[in-house]
Amino acid sequence: MSLLTADCTPKCRSLQHALDMISVLTKGTEGQNKAFLSSYCYNAASLKDSFGRTTLHMAASCGKKAVVDWLLEKRGADPSVKDKESGWTALHRSIFYGHIDCAVSLLKHGSTHCVHDKDGLSTLDLAMKDRPSYVIYRKTDPTEVYTWGNNTNFTLGHGSQQSKYHPELVDFFPRSGVYIKQVVLCKFHSVFLSQKGQIYTCGHGQGGRLGHGDEQTYLVPRMVEGLANHCCAQVAAAKDHTVVLTEDGSIYTFGVNTYFQLGIVPPPAISSIPRQVQSKTLKGRTVIGVAAGRFHTVxxxxxxxxxxxxxxxxxxxxMDPNGERCVLAPRQVSALHHKDTMISLAVASDGATISVTEKGDVYLLTDYQCKKIASRQLNLRKVLVTGGHLDHKADPQVLKESGGEKVCMLALDEAGRVFCWRSSNCFIKQCRWAYGRQVFMSDITLSKNEMMFVTQDGDGFIGHWTGTEKKGSEKKGEDILQSSDQSVTSTDVSSSLYERIKLEKLSSVHRAVLITMDSNGRNFAVLQSDPKTSLYEIPSVSSSTFTKDFGKLLTEASETDSIHDVTCQVINQIFPAHKYILAMRSDYFRKCFFPESQHSELPDIRLKEDDAVGCDLYILDKVQPDLFTYLLQFIYTDTCDLLTEGYKPKIQCKDKMEGYQDPLISNLERPMQRFSFCNDMKGMSACEVYKKQQMNQPSGQNKTKNSKRNKGVNEAVNPVKMLQGIAKKFGLSSLSARLDGVKLENWKIKVMHKKSGNKLKFNQKKCSYLSDVTLRSEDGKEFACHKCVLCARLEYFHSMLSSTWIEASCCTSLEMPIHSDILEVILDYIYTDEAPTVKECQNVEFICNVLVVADQLLITRLKEMCEVAITEKITLKNAAELLEFAATYNAEQLKLSCLQFIGLNVAALLEARSLDILSDDVMKELSAAYRKMIPAMQKRIITPYPGGPNMSFLEDEVDGDVVASWVELELEQPSKDSLLKKAKAKAKKKLRRRSDSSGGYHLSDLIQSPTSTDSLRPVKTNSVESLQELMLSDSEGSYAGGAASPRELASPDFAAGPTSPSTVDLRAIMEMEENVQKRSILPKTNSRCVPWVNAVANSPPAIAPVTFAAIVEEERQQEAALLKSKDKPLALIQIEEHAIQDLLIRYQAFDNPEEFIVIDRAPQRPIATPVWSKHRLL
Structure with missing residues (x-):
């Protein structure tokens, strides 16, 4: 790597420098990258390569967040710079390559998501384009209602009159579990139609327009009770009335009936409840649609x-010749009654009505005429109209002469194209968008001044007329405006023209399926798909271990444990058991254990005496041990072996009831008895004896024998029947009923009819007289519980109550650091294996608190139940918080759900800045999960560039320590003190603790090299740090005079004066010498020297050596201190602990944000390490 050259200045424009720095960012670690950039070029933050890429662009593309933060904070990089290739900013690149952590960091440092690239795509558009292919938004999906506007008349449904400037969720519907499919906004009220066909209204109720039977004002939506039993299909509304169409074609209206627009005969002044429209003209016909204007209904x-x-x-x-200005009942429009004419759509405004036929003809009803304004407009999905003129003579008090507005129609076809017709042009035209990219619409809405659109991708736009027209023959490249693919199929004149509309993107709209607004364009509503619609990472609850837990409790019960409280003796066998479980499952035992019960009234049971541990001992008569084993098995687990297919009973013939004889032996003895030689039979022939025996044999005996053979087993010795009899005796009706479907064949169990009883669960509040432990919550509420249930269900209580801990024998309440509401949920789960409170609770924070306690108590299944409940309540507002929460408390299933939820809605969350609260570790995990979720990310990996500068000599950044770049030290003189502080922190992190059984020292701890503190102090006099202090932090075996413990040796005093002796271990000296040798190879650019390098090179002064006698004496003192600590009584230790707690309470040490108070015992003399003796006498 070339060093800083003389011609490299803060205005450097070297292309080679840019190529080298960008190449370096594709490899190496973040610490090496920062070290290289800081030492290679003065203009590292702004330099561009041939493609216009800066180091910030490449760092964001490679996901090196630390480099991005360093460039923005330390080097002042500009996040708004675009590259030449695509016009992308660093934020575009971080989103494209899936590095959400870098994107969030860029947004924190001022980057904006509104910048568009050369294709007209913003950063949020890139995230939208990367949605998985299975994410498709439909109107049939579960939806959420978002409203905004001036909210003058409480029409937004937020419960207040405050204006909303951005779309906000109407939280009434999510809390009620209602999904909306249609919204109509009017001046004074709003109407919502749910997917289940229910009607909700809110706003001013004057005139009964809300349909609630009164004229009150409702701030939040309320269901119209009069239509609760009807499934509504469509709703229409105007200023003063509402029209509802049900699925069976019935029409219901309510509101003001000034102009007889309700169609009710006889006409009332108002109707505050829904009333059905019944007309002879509609008899036998099925209404398929409704529309409403201020003065009429369609x-x-x-x-x-x-x-x-x-x-x-x-x-x-x-116009009526008799002067009738109103039509009281529905009247057919004769102008539209043509042969083979089928109506597909109809809409209405205050002054006009439009009807569309299936052939594509569009008719306008206005000025007492029916005009055909377009033809062959096929596959129209939605049509809207606004404006119109009314004859002021119809109502001179309300209508003005020459009043009204021009008619405007907007139409949407199945292909996503939009057409418009305005009375000023008199022909239909296709709309072209004044926007940077091509869009196709899925829904539209229209008001007097503007229009709004929803795209097929779920984005929302506001449209404004531009008032300019261009011919379609002009070149497409003349402007960035784009139109739909196909030309308009209308008249020859209109086919050469189009309407230009300027689009502005709506914020917070990313999953829209429907949009609407009032006629004046003052209040707006949009339906968006539920953000959880495409979520498939749903937590699941593991199978129940309830019966397994109690089965384990039964098998592990012994006469010497501290959990059982009753012992049953059956013949010569002992069965330790638990009174509460027996009493809850058996009526017989419930009566037996009742405090005032008389055992003499209960047959076959008597109380003898206490067992080995002082528990009650009951002797049961006329019960076999094996059958009692099956009985206990069913009581504890709700099943037994005799209910299992193919099981062979363990009961042997010799173990049957007294007097019973084996069938085989009895069959052999009976012939001997029959043919025994009696005195009266002597001298008789064999034939005569046989006949006499047949005559003496009772009738039907052969049949009985045959029936018993067919049955297979004698009923008197059938264990199934025997157990069934005992079950009835002990009050186990469920066991008796289930044994009816079991048969014993060939000494094997065969289940003929499998019957399932009620799920096994217990009631904590029943049998309170058998309670043997009380739990006290942190707010003082006590819960009477049963030790056997607690120990069976939770290992926490089993370890506490079944051992010799003080809690096991404590007579007072057990203090639980848990609030009573949460403890009640825990106990409900312990006793019933269910958590209904968690399922029904709408408070996410409470469920999270339950999950925290469940995690602490290792209640895995309850934790999973909480994860399921929380996942159902994930929203865009709490998703980031729940992800951080799940990562903190190891809720893996919840974390996976949050990661996928955020990945599916990353555009909305980035726009709302909801991810700013995530920690760095969670943010990195989120980025990795997002890249894994998007299949295209596998092809967007930047591989390390070949060649480029060598960074092997640069030290990496470890645990947030300083980057080892001596050139950066030369560039930034004030940073030397910060480097010393960070090096000190690094030395503290690398402390080594050694200990053995004897408490002595290793040889390496005695190798010392003392150095004078004064000679190592830096040049700057105002620095409080010194190299000697840094080296002492990494030294472990220093000896400072008197006897010192290994703990003291591992934690040297950094505040020691300059005269105190100091040492440096050999390893530290060798590492420092190697660093000096490496740095000496590099050419020097100036005469400045690093002061601590010279200090290390000096010879340290000598100190007095440590003698062996001193070491032996120190060990003797430590052993004496250890013996003293062993003899300290437990009562004294408890007194000290109570004193510490009292002092903490006295000085308000808990939850004190202003002071940090710690109270501990005074430090004692060093003690020896305790050693376990192998030959210890028991």
Missing amino acids: LWTKEAVYTMGLNGGQLGCL
Whole structure:
């Protein structure tokens, strides 16, 4: 690498320098890059290569955030500089290459996302273009409503009258779980149609326009109860009334009926609740659409259009000769009643009505006429109209002569093209956009002064008329304005003209599917897809271990443990158990353990005495041990081996009930008994004896024998039937019912009908008389619990209550550093294996607190439940905070969900600056996850440039330490003191601690090289640091006179005076000499020298050597101190601990932001290291 040359100045324009620096940024570490840039060129921040790229461009492209920060903060790099190739800034490049951390850093340092490149793309547009292919926004997706405007009449639904200058979420709908598919904004009220067909309104309710049965004002949306049982398909509204179309074709209206626009007969003055429009003209016809103006209402079917209200020329019918100015009921527009005419769309404004047929003909109803304004406009998706003139004679008190405005129509087709018609031109034209790139629209809205659009990519734009016209024959390269691909298919005159509209991008709109505004253009609303729509990294909850936990509790129970509280003796076997579990599962045991119960009333059980550890011992009669084992197994786990397919019972024939004989032996003995030689049978023939036995045999005996053989096992010895009988005796009805579907064949269990009972769970509040432990929350609330359940479910309580800790035998409440609300959730999960509070809670902060406690107590499954609940509540506002939270508390599933959520909505989050709160480590992890999520990132890797300067001699930056560049020291003289401080910090981080069983020293600890402190002090007299202090921080085995412990030797006193002896270990001296040799190779550019290099080269003065006797004496003192500490009574230690806590409370040391107070025992003399004796006597 060439050093700074004489011709390199702050105005350097060397192309070779630029190429070398950009080449270096593609390789090496960030520390090496900074060292090279600072030493190679004075103009490292501004120099450009042949493509116009600066070092900031390349650092952002390579994701070297530390270099980006250094260039912006230390070198004053300009983040707004564009390159020559694409017109990209450093922010463009960081987004394109997927380095979100660099992008956030650039935004923090003043970079803007509004700058466009040569293709008209901003940085947010680049992020939008990189969305995964599966991310498509549709109107059928779950949506969110964003509104903004002057909000004069509470029409925005935010609960206040404050104006909103940017789109803000109407949080009522997310909190209620409602998704909206249509929004209509009017002057005094707003109407929202949900995807489930429910109507919500808000605003001023005067005249009943809200449909709530009153005329009150509602600040937030409220559901119209009168339509709750109807599934609504479309809604239309005007200034004073609302029209609703249901899926079955019914029409409901409500509001002011001054001009009979409600269509209700007989006509009321107002209708504050929805009322159905019933007309003979609509009988047998299905209405497919509705529209509303201030003075009239429009309905249409596939065959005809119907209007009603004030006839000012916009209803499509002639003036009534009798002077009737209003149409009371829906009346068909006869001018549109043609053969083979099918109506597809109809819209209305205050003074005009437009209808579109399926053939593409567009008709305008105004001035008592029906005009055809366009034809062959096929595949129109949406049509809007504004303006119009009304005959002032229809209502002279409201309408003015020559009032109204010019008619303007806007149409959108399926291809995303927009067409407009204005009464001043009288022909339809295609719109061309005054914007830097081509866009195709998916939705439009129109007001008197402006229009708004939504693109197919989800972006929102405001449009303004430019008032200029150009012929389509002009060259396309004349201007950057672009139009849609195809020409307009209309009349010959209009096909050569187009309408130019200037576009301005809306902020905070990135997932839009629908947009609307009121007729005056003062309030706006946009529907955006839920940001979680494309999220597939959803946390899952692992399988339950509830039954497994209690099964383990049963198998591990012993007579000597401290968890069981009852022992059952069955014949000669002992069964340690737990009263609470037995009482909760068995009615028999519940009665037995009740404090006032009389055991004499319960058969086959008696209380004998205490067992080995003082627990109650109950003796059970007439129960076999194996059957009681199955019974306990079912009580603890809600299942047993006799309910398992293919299981062979362990009960042996000899272990059956008393008096029972093996079937094989009895079958052999019966013939001997039958054919025994009695005195009366002597002298009889065999045939006579056989006949006599057949006559004495009872009838049906053969059938009984055959039936028993078919059954396979005698019912009296069937373990299934025996267990079923015992289950009924002990009150286990669920076990008895499930055993009905089990059969024993060939001594194997066969499940005929598998029955599932209720899920096993316990109730903490039941059997409170069996509570044996009390938990006390930090706010003083106590919970009566049961030791067996706590120990079975959590290892935390098992370690605490099943051992010899003081908590296991404590009679007072156990203090838990947990709030009562959270502790209640924990206990609910322990007893029921469920957390309904977490599922139903809407407070994300509370769920996060539960997750923290679950993580501390190692409750993995509850932690997963919290992750699922939090993921359902991720929003654009809390995504960054939740990601930082998940990284802090090791919520891996939640972290993956947050990473993907941020990656899918990175444009919105960057625009809102929501990612600024993330730490550097989390930001790097986010960048890596984002690059992995975008498939195109695999092709956007910048490989190291071949050749270029050599950086092998530059030292890397480790743990935030200083970059080792001596040239930078020469360039920046004031930085020497900061380097000394950072080197001191580095030395502290590299402390080595040595200890062995004897507490002695290693040989390397005794190799010392004392150096005078005064000779090593830097030249600057105002510096408080010294090289000797730095070297002492890296020295471990110094000896300063009297006896010192290894802890003291590892932590030298940096505040020692200049006269105190000092040492430097051999390794530090060798490293410093190697550095001096390396630096001596480089040519010197000036006569300045580094003072501490000369100091190290001097010979250190000698000190008195350490004697062996001093070492032995020190070890004796340490051993004596160790013996003294062992003999210290525990009571005295506890008194000291209480005193420390009292002092901390007295001086308000907890949560004190102004003072840091630490209270500890006074330092004692050094003690020897404790040694475990191998031959210790027990």
